[in-house]
Amino acid sequence: MALQERRRERRRERGTTPAGRRSTAPDAPRGVGPSLALLGEVVVVGVVVALAVVPLVTALPALAAGALHLRAHVRGEADGLRALAGRLRAAGRRPWGASLIVGGLVLVLLVDLSVVLLSPSRPPAPALAALAAGAAVLVVLLRAAATWSPGEAWGPLVRRAADRSLDDLAGSLLVLLSLGLAALLVWMLLPLALVVGGLVVLAAVAVEMRPAAGGRPATDDA
Template identity: 50%
Template sequence: MKRLVLFGECLLAGLLTALLALPLVTLLPALAAGCAHIRAHVDGETTAVRAYFARFRAAFPGSLKLSLAVVAAFAVAIVDGLFLRAAVPGGAFVAAFAGLAAVTLSVVLLRAAATWSPGRSWPDLVRQAAARAATSDPSGSLLLVMALALLVLVTWQLLPLALPMLGCVLMAAVAVERRYAVILARP
């Protein structure tokens, strides 16, 4: 029964995160609220929809410029990947590099969102997440890459599963950061 409840929370977090991320400039606070929602469920705190929106509002200050930069970076990666692959000799290499850049950016954003708490600065969160992703915990980053690959695979096979899978990716981000905290706590 508990597993079904966790799946329900993943579905709710995925749905709300997808809805709130639609304007694109709200991507970071939506991811942070989704991760905080999953974290609250695991910790036994309130997971009411009102609490999700309160977390979203708390995560929004200071995120606008960074969200715009993230959306622009994803747009550049998509344009490079699609147009250069078809139009330029050697474009397949550029497309692969653009895909790798998009995955790397996604991992860093998920790690930053999973560690967000009220009052934390978004630039600091992203900087720390990039350091963890690259040097401190590359195995955790690989776990998130696998979660993202599973999201793409399952969504490609059956589009309605995108929402619960998004919630599962948020849960994976929270789990990776908790795993990292446990590793740090070891003597």
């Protein structure tokens, strides 16, 4: 038995089959597993965000919990559905004032976007101005949600996100671009509304992890 084990070990080292033929099976691409796992978590977060946006006031806690969940996945921490549910509970405990603001903001953006798109002639300037201002505020809130941690107050968090948005205009433009692409995807295919929320959250988290935004590498524990 020991002799057979040594022979099998030598064949594995040489990459040959028991019949003496060298194996031609291609090696599995490196990094495919983690990439697919991240894609799965993005889809899960997208579904959660899509469901939470319906009542509007729960959108901000869902975005914050989704961002925390994706950061935990990248760092190798617990990322199951039970962990996500716990993060949703933690995110929904206190930010009702900020959630009401986000709900109103989303409603205003939808109305302004409808006015701009349905206008038969040149869109009215007030609607365009309100749409631009609402998009800027939404970028700040997304950047704040991307760095939220349980127990953190939303007031200071949003103020720091506003400062980062001004100091890191490239990152803010990237978040704004992700919002535009998400809207385009939904316009092209409505069922994609179930996943684009996860893509937007992933974009915000990636922007905040950039060195230009003062972010830390994804492998950090803090």
